[in-house]
Amino acid sequence: MLDVLRHVHLHPQTTRAELARDLGLSRGSAAEILARLRALDLVEETAAEPTGARGRPTRTVRRHERGPVVAAVDVSYESWRLAVAHLGGGLEPLRRERYGGQPAEDVLARISQALREARTAFGPRLRAVGVSMPGTVSGGRLVESATIGWRDVEVAERLRIAPVPVVIGNDATMAGVAEARRGAATGADVALHVAVEVGVGGVVLEHGRATTGSTGAGGEFGHLPFGDPDRPCPCGAHGCWDLEVDGRALARILGAPPPAAPRSAADAVLRRAGEGDPAALAAVDRVARNLGRGIGGLVNALDPRIVTLSGVAAALLDQAGDSVRAAYLSGLMRFRRHDPPPLIRAAFPRDGSLRGAAELAFDTVLSEAGLDSWRADVRPADARPAPETA
Amino acid sequence: MLDVLRHVHLHPQTTRAELARDLGLSRGSAAEILARLRALDLVEETAAEPTGARGRPTRTVRRHERGPVVAAVDVSYESWRLAVAHLGGGLEPLRRERYGGQPAEDVLARISQALREARTAFGPRLRAVGVSMPGTVSGGRLVESATIGWRDVEVAERLRIAPVPVVIGNDATMAGVAEARRGAATGADVALHVAVEVGVGGVVLEHGRATTGSTGAGGEFGHLPFGDPDRPCPCGAHGCWDLEVDGRALARILGAPPPAAPRSAADAVLRRAGEGDPAALAAVDRVARNLGRGIGGLVNALDPRIVTLSGVAAALLDQAGDSVRAAYLSGLMRFRRHDPPPLIRAAFPRDGSLRGAAELAFDTVLSEAGLDSWRADVRPADARPAPETA
DNA sequence: GCGATTATGCTCGTGAGGCGATCATAATAG
DNA sequence: CTATTATGATCGCCTCACGAGCATAATCGC
Known part of the structure; x- marks a missing residue:
């Protein structure tokens, strides 16, 4: 069943x-x-x-027209989105807000408010909430986000509305889930998703199931040691791969000060490189090689069938694909080179995390327990009007 | 059932x-x-x-006294072992041979012969064969072994006796399975096993299940980029972690030529360090830090609950535990440091791979298909004497 | 010793869930 | 219009686990 x-x-x-x-x-x-x-x-x-x-x-x-739905929340740099997903994965956007600079508590209060409105609109049809956060998530908490600067924020509890389960995860993890189930890695037994925004995130997926470790913080590939052991990383360690492949790396190579918004900074450098700026081209090439070499190592260690890339990683694949691929191949163990796992652009560069959050939320619905509770709510079989979205 | x-x-x-x-x-x-x-x-x-x-x-x-058994083979440096395992995991050693320098084909022929003898002794009670190999295993083949020098050897097919399934895996993977199911990581939801013999091997285990990637070659953590990007690794890549934590690293730091048997070389240096030799102590300390830092990165990326160490890694933990742990902690993301996954010595330093091979072989017996085929073989319910081991 | 208490094994009726055979139905092919 | 084909509907059957009630084998308390 x-x-x-x-x-x-x-x-x-x-x-x-x-x-x-x-x-x-x-x-x-x-x-x-x-x-x-x-x-x-x-x-x-x-x-x-x-x-x-x-x-x-x-x-x-x-x-079914009045079947179960889940809410999906995607918090990203300076804005957040709320959507509702139906059985089958269809998304229905509900709300999007910008929140530049507001403290975490205020933003979560706004999101919580929007969730309660969704709960009012969908009533008991709303069965779960999935939340994607741009940072390290461990045990339901956002422990650290280089992107939005939040630190140790209790998100899952804060967004609990009614008695429905709340699933929270890292944005790259969520996007990887979306790619593995409905995107570029559909059908792969083992897929690796690598997302570069501020730093590197990612996830390994086995048959669409994310392997997120014991506390949900798995996939922080950006904090593998890679470069200069003396270069401090905001995470507390040194020489993290993170520091060598994003906007911060590009700025550093170009001799610019550390950018406040590394993602936009990366886009700017990529644009300049696209226009032929030699310094930008050289920096992009160097970062592309750092990316490729790191991915090669990850493939050695994790043995995926396919690698999907999003964010700056996808842009680098577009603009400096040869460098990425050359470094990737030379970073692979020899036996892998005759048939290396392909590097593919993500199918959902815009809303992967939102889709993934919806998928993980739906997992709780499509479970023994989720089905039981739906049965209990539906059994009275009375005509529950359950107001559809107007 | x-x-x-x-x-x-x-x-x-x-x-x-x-x-x-x-x-x-x-x-x-x-x-x-x-x-x-x-x-x-x-x-x-x-x-x-x-x-x-x-x-x-x-x-x-x-x-049951005449229940199913599996054969477990562990090929290691210069010798191989064959044992039979019963339901419950008990091992019964059958044979052990040294094979210094013989070509792969000859060694596999000897093993195959020993397996056929086991098949004769146990008859249809023998349900599966598990094989542990000291090198990279992909798709049933041993594609490369730094330890014994074999390359691209078809092992699974070569050791197929009768119609029973043959499971082959990397020795570190097998040992990790043993640790996660019956050893130091018993009960951990996610465990990381790290083995240093020649280079670094390992595996992530989720509830005792090894995540070995799409071809079975997962866990080659030694070939993550870590050190000098110009130092070539026998694997074909450059700057692999492998080169910084084993006997080769110790020899290099001490100015000695690359050792033919890196594992024994490591033991020798560790012994000298234990005796107080300052140069050896310094080399051990440096390698211990390389190990700790790398494990820190792996913990960041994979989020295990516990880390089990075997081989040289366990020895380093014994002899230079403070250095390993210090580098480990400083390689962790800050939020992990208040409650880091413990580094534990493996419970089965000697026969982990053999035990793990038996476990994985038994997995095929304790499956729907395995049970069905056992049923088909037993159903005739006649008094099949099935000679017990004398 | 002997009944009271307690934990477990054994037996049997019940129900859920899926399989396969058989019949009914709705389309196309000629 | 009939034959063919693929599917839906129905029904008896099987397997598996549950849980109630009874049987059994130990200790406890007198």
């Missing part, structure tokens, strides 16, 4: 016959399971459009 | 009552499942020794 529901979530445009084949279910079982899912307001079935093939036409399976 | 069998495997000295409690089974289910397992010659039950407590005494559950 869960398998069927998860399959519908991952393949929203499927038919009953296809579904039974993909999951190896008999037609009898499929009929029974789908009847149960229909009774629970989880899916709807309608006659499929004629395919022109012989035989009795199958039925399409779609999410 | 599988859950019960796995529980027996992991807790060989359990009782029926304990088992039912741990797995949340009703007494009825436990009775039924154990009856089935008994009928399949998988477990035996006997009256438990009196505990002195009130109530009807429970029964002990043990592996």
Whole structure:
């Protein structure tokens, strides 16, 4: 039953016959399971459009109009977004606000307010909240963010509305989940996502499942030792890879002071390089090599089938792809070079973290416990109007 | 049923009552499942020794005398071992041979011969073979071994006897499995094992499951970029961590030529350091710091709950623990320092890889498919004598 | 010793969930 | 219009686990 529901979530445009084949279910079982899912307001079935093939036409399976939804929050540099996701992964943007410079408490209060409004609008259909934060997340807390400067902020508890689960994760982790499930790494058994914004984030995904370590802080690849052991990193360690591949690295190589907004600084240098500025070109090339070499090491250590890149990493792949790839190849162990995991641009450069947050939130819905609680809420089977979004 | 069998495997000295409690089974289910397992010659039950407590005494559950076994092979520097493991993890050594310098084909032929003898002795009770190799394993092949010099050797196919599955893995991976399931990292949700012999190997384990990447070559942490980008590594890359923490590093720091047997060379330097030789002490200290710093980076990236160390890494922890730990702490991101994952000596410094190979081999037995095939072999229920080891 | 207490094993009815066979149905092919 | 084809619907069957009630084997207290 869960398998069927998860399959519908991952393949929203499927038919009953296809579904039974993909999951190896008999037609009898499929009929029974789908009847149960229909009774629970989880899916709807309608006659499929004629395919022109012989035989009795199958039925399409779609999410139910009043099925469960989750809220997804993406906090990024100077703005945050809230969206609602339906079964199948469809996103419905609800709100976006800029918050330049406000303290964490105020921003979280605004987000919490927006979540409560969503709860009012969707009622018990809202089953979970997923939150993406631009920094290191450990045990439900944002322990440190180089991007927005927050430090040790209790996010999960702060955004808990009603009794629904709150899932919080690093933005690169979330984006990696989105890539692995519906993006550029779909179907890969093991995928590596590498995101460069301020520093390097990333995640390893096994069959779409993020391996985030024991406290959820896994994937901080930027804080592997890489460069000058005397160069201090804001994280407290020294010589972190972080410092060699982002806007700070570009500025340092160009002899400029440390930028306040490393991501925009990186974009500016990349633009200048695109216009042919030799100093910028040299800096971009050097950083591209640092990126490629580091990714090579990660591939050696983690053995992914594919590597997806986003943010500055994707831009470097576009503008200095040869340098990235050359350093990548020469950083690989020899036996890997004849068939290296490809470096691919992320499919969701803009809203990967939001999508990933929605995916992880939906994971709690598409679980034994999530299904039980939905059953309990739906069982009274009375006409609950459940106000749709106007 | 599988859950019960796995529980027996992991807790060989359990009782029926304990088992039912741990797995949340009703007494009825436990009775039924154990009856089935008994009928399949998988477990035996006997009256438990009196505990002195009130109530009807429970029964002990043990592996069946003629239950399934797996063969475990551990190939290491200049010698290999073969053992047989029973349900519960008990090892029964069968053979050990030295093979200094012989070509891979000859050594594999000897091992294959020993496996066939085991097959003859145990008959259909032998269900799987696990093989630990001292080098990089990818897709069933040993692609490269700095320790024994083999290169691109098809091991899995070469050691296939009869139709039983063959599982092959890197020695550090295998040892990590053993630590996570029955050793120093038992119970950890996420564990990191780091082994230094020739170079660095390791593995991340989630609930005892090794994350070995898409081809099985994951865990080659030694080939992360770490040191001098101009120093070539035999692997083909440059500046690998490998080169900074083993016997080669110690020799280089001491101005000695590259040792032929880096592991023994490391032991020699450690011995001299233990005797107070100042040059050796300085070299050991430097290498200890390289080790600690690298582990710090790995912990940042992978977020384990515990780190187990074996080989030279364990020796360094013994002899230069302060240096290892200091470098480890200063390599950690600041938020981790107040409660860093502990660095622990491996519980199985001698036979971790052998134990791990047995564990992974047993995983194939304790699976749906493995159980089905055992059922098919046992069902005829005739008195199959199945010669026990004399 | 002997009943009371306690923890466990054993048996059996129940229910969930999936499989496969069979029949019914809705499309196309000729 | 009939044959063919693929699917949906229904039903009996099987497996597996649960949980209630009874049986059993130990200790405790007298």
